[in-house]
Amino acid sequence: MxxxxxxxxxxxxxxxxxxxxxxxxxxxxxxxxxxxxxxxxxxxxxxxxxxxxxxxxxxxxxxxxxxxxxxxxxxxxxxxxxxxxxxxxxxxxxxxxxxxxxxxxxxxxxxxxxxxxxxxxxxxxxxxxxxxxxxxxxxxxxxxLDDETGARRRLAEAFAVTVDGIGLDELVGGCGVAESALAAMDRAGVPHGGARVSLQGFGTMGGATARFLSRAGLTVVAVADVEGTIGNPAGLDVEALLAARDAHGTVDRGALRHGDRELPADAWLAADAEVLVPAAVSYAVNTVNQAAIKARWVVEAANMPVLPEAESLLAGRGVTVLPDVVVNSGTNAWWWWTLFGDIGPDAEEAFAHTRRSMRALTDRVLERAAADGCTPRTAAHALVADRLPVMAERFGWYR
Incomplete structure (x- = not known):
């Protein structure tokens, strides 16, 4: 097959x-x-x-x-x-x-x-x-694995690495999401500095994505968790919010600064931002609430956050959805790059490999979309259709 x-x-x-x-x-x-x-x-x-x-x-x-x-x-x-x-x-x-x-x-x-x-x-x-x-x-x-003992040790050591208080395993996914967004911005000639981002979800994926986009020069203007949205058009202090969240990604409102505002739960969706990152639940963007989106790019850090009908409406308004199968695939790939030995248990090596791989993949998908006149999701599906026969022929289902 x-x-x-x-x-x-x-x-x-x-x-x-x-x-x-x-x-x-x-x-x-x-x-x-x-x-x-x-x-x-x-x-x-x-x-x-x-x-x-x-x-x-x-x-x-x-x-x-x-x-x-x-x-x-x-x-x-x-x-x-x-x-x-x-x-x-x-x-x-x-x-x-x-x-x-x-x-x-x-x-x-x-x-x-x-x-x-x-x-x-x-x-x-x-x-x-x-x-x-x-x-x-x-x-x-x-x-x-060629060397199970060495591979298991390498993965265990990678999981023990922390960067500024956050585990490497939590950060690589957000690094990949951020790089996908940055690749799209670079192709469109949009500078990082001055660009704004709004995120739904501040757990493992959302928090790490906020950190990497902030450090790339973007201004994080809104973050939503289960308690609602925290917004500040001048920019939120991402590191302070990361330090104030619990194990489920909920931010202690006592850590908010002057100018930070508590907003309704869905305020993240309508934020004045170039980049919108749904990084929490599936089916977050539907045919009704998509009309509130002002962003140029919706970057799917969560799995299946944009309903297909909503994506069609967004495309008709010129909003590009960068699909989950591309954007949030870095976490899974990092596990295997590390276990199989393409990279070692080192943060800078992991981030460099993730950035290089995710940028190449995003560029490939966007190039295919431009060539075929289709959405990035359709382009990603086309690339998968090209690759599956090769995988099946080389490796088979069971052997």
Whole structure:
């Protein structure tokens, strides 16, 4: 099979025998017998949502396949995703997580490599995985490694690296999102200095993206969390807000400065900004609220934040959506660049490799979009369609 199949390879629903909570695993496809995709926990998570995310992971993996670089050690995997319909803040959420991973243990051991996603931190996933009897959440990839011991040590050392108080594993995703946005701005000739950005979500991805865009010269004018939007047209102090957030990305309002304002939850969407970054929940931008967007670019740091119908309306208004399958693919790729040995456990090396790879990928997608007269998402899909047959021929689904 040389293209994305109409149905996933594996699709299952799990019911927690203690609470009745449902969880889901979808393996969209395998490459060399292995798939990759995070585990999210949020109230309202559905099988359809997880299936869409798994399909997106197949695309992200294919987009990072460098067929012309024989020296690359990272060979992309298939796509998968896990999800649990539970509020991660609920008192019994951790127990649900442990029981889900215990039930999914045969899949994690053999075909599904996973990690943190919406609602979960990597530390929490790792702790739950240990309690569930797993060696690692990426152990399905171990048979593909030339030196398993060295690879595991390299990844563990990378996860121990911090930069200005934030873990490297949290920062690389935001570095990739920021580089995608900067690449689009550079192609359009828009200078970084003076450009404004508004973000929904200030957790792992949103917080890191805000840091990198701020350090690139953009002014962060709005940040939204579960308590509402914090805005300041003169610019927010990103580092102060990062220092004042809790484990779920909620900012302590006591840290706000003079000029910072507390605004309604959806104020981030209508902010006067060139760049809009939805970095929280799926389906955040719909056919109604898209009309409030003033930004030139919507940069999808979250998975599936813009509904397809809304994207069509935005395109008609000249607003470019940089798609999630490109923009937020850096986190997943960093895991594999590190584990397979393309980079070492060093922050500057990781950021340089991420910037180089994400800029090249974004440029390639935007060039294809310009040549074909289509949206960047359609262009990304076309690139995936070009690459999947090559991956299937070289590596197969199961071998």
């Amino acid at each position: 040389t293209s994305l199949s109409p149905a996933p390879l594996i699709s299952l629903t799990w019911t927690d025998h203690v609470t009745g909570t449902e969880g889901y695993l979808v393996v969209d496809r395998l490459v060399r017998g292995v798939s990759s995709g995070g585990l999210r926990m949020r109230e309202g998570c559905s099988l359809a949502e997880v299936a869409g995310l798994a399909r997106g992971m197949s695309m992200k993996e294919a987009l990072h396949f460098d067929a012309d670089n024989p020296g690359a050690r990272y060979i992309p995997l298939g796509g998968a995703k896990g999800g649990i319909d539970c509020d991660p803040r609920a008192p019994g959420a951790y127990g649900v997580l442990v029981r889900f991973l215990r039930a999914m243990r045969p899949y994690v051991e053999h075909v599904w490599t996973t990690g943190e996603d919406l609602g979960l931190s990597q530390d929490l996933v790792d702790r739950a995985a240990t309690e569930a009897g797993l060696v690692s959440t990426v152990q399905a990839a171990y048979p593909l």
